[in-house]
Amino acid sequence: MTFKILHFADVHLDISFAGMGFPLEVARRYRESLRGAVKRLMDLALEEAVSCVTVGGDLYEQERFTADTGNFLAEQFTRLDSVPVFIVPGNHDPLVPDSIYKQVKWPENVTIFQHPKLEPYPLNEAVVLWGLAHPSPSWRGKPLENFHVPDERIHILLLHGSDMSNVPAGKVTHAPFLPEQIRKAGFRFALLGHYHQGRLTPEGNPFMAYPGSPEPLAFGETGLHGAVLLEVTGSTVQAHPISTQTYQSVREQVDVSQLTNRDAVLTKIQEALEDKAGERVLAQVTLVGTRHPDVIWDMALFNENLPKNFLHIFLEDETLPAFPLEDLKEEKTVRGEFVRKLLDDIEKASDDQKEVFKDALTYGLFAFEKKEIFADN
Incomplete structure (x- = not known):
């Protein structure tokens, strides 16, 4: 039987778009389109009958969020009924005291990782998900340093972090790692967030994936924008990129x-x-x-x-x-x-x-x- 994970990241709900020179009305419309992206992702999860959903951080903007946004997210995740949702807070939505993650009453199917150290969450007898929370916007921890999974099960990493082998121009790095550290730590696959242009690495036989933001969030953010569908069948792990962008x-x-x-x-x-x-x-x-x-x-x-x-x-x-x-x-x-x-x-x-x-x-x-x-x- 195939275990299916729908992974997305970097929605940045309530983003200001201050650096893009948007007129106020254009910025408002684009912010609303990001809510539309979340709805489409929930539709996709239901259509694909996934086993769980993972969110790789920067779901919203901590400095600008509203209670309305928190309630919207809780409502969308409720649509999934018993399908588990796992969230790792990133540098734009860190797990600070006034975080939306601590203020909203989340449905029972939502799990938010709470600590800046990798923690396991068994998805079934054969598959284990690992994640951590950024405790502040400026956290620069190195989560894979001296880390190794404890057994031979299929271990999946969920991380908001920076692949230091291929940093986009001008991108500030957080939770840095190198691709070889993922393999060395014993992970079969890494579901990532932070980089807004999606990519699977390496292209031929990937073991890590950035899904990209569901919509472009800056000029020049070309390439994949959407989600990654990860399928675990026996000992085989396969990743499939899915485009969700409408802009x-x-x-x-x-x-x-x-x-x-x-x-x-x-x-x-x-x-x-x-x-x-x-x-x-x-x-x-x-x-x-x-x-x-x-x-x-x-x-x-x-x-x-x-x-x-x-x-x-x-x-x-x-x-x-x-x-x-x-x-x-x-x-x-x-x-x-x-x-x-x-x-x-x-x-x-x-x-x-x-x-x-x-x-x-x-x-x-x-x-x-x-x-x-x-x-x-």
Whole structure:
């Protein structure tokens, strides 16, 4: 008889989307879509007649959660009746004193791991699930260090943690481990959370899986978003990825180096997006290259004229003025010192401030050349 586990993670209910530049209404709609993802996952568990459900952490946002969210989750898990649900709190939903996990009256089928040390939970006579809780948002424990399962049963690891052999760019690491530690510890499979782009490792014969967030949560989060169905039949363990996403995330770069007027820039932005459109598509367009000195650079105009048939488009400016900056910064002159200072400011600035420093660099170099400056307004 096959023992079936439906695994998902990283729903991030009540997320703010503050870093994505969403209008308030778009952020609200997207947050609601994450509740829809939970409902679809419960539907999937019932359709597949799974033996249990596992949640790999970051189910919600501790800093923003509402009682309504807790009651919603309890209601959804109740739909599964006697099907067990196992949850490991992660770094965004840690098991702190005011955690939703401690405030809500959960149905009897829900088990929440309580300690920052791996604990076993027998699923049947042959299969054992191991999990732990992140006790704080900043916990950096190493759960697999000096650990080994005690017997020859099939041991499954449920962990919110970071595969240090393949860390996504910019991702903060928590509960770090290496894939070989999973094997060395005696686990047959690891059901994971923390990385939002799903992947099974290794591809041919996987022994660990990130299901990905059920929906993309940031620009550039392409790839698998959904769940993993793990089937244990006798001594055989097989994993099957399942997509649940209803939104798409795309990222495009537009090089403006050869463009000499702002209408040409706008046209090139529109061309980059023309085959990507959709009411459920999030797009990030990054402008790169060097701006021609004749172009009146008007980000407000570009934003106003973006295609309308997207859920949201975030336009990012990483261009630099078309001056020989590498040569200029070597000058032992006031202009050279000015360029060195502004390039350093741009490197260190937040995203909101980069544009200010880039404009200062452009206008300053124009001033050194006594060239007329046109403000955007």
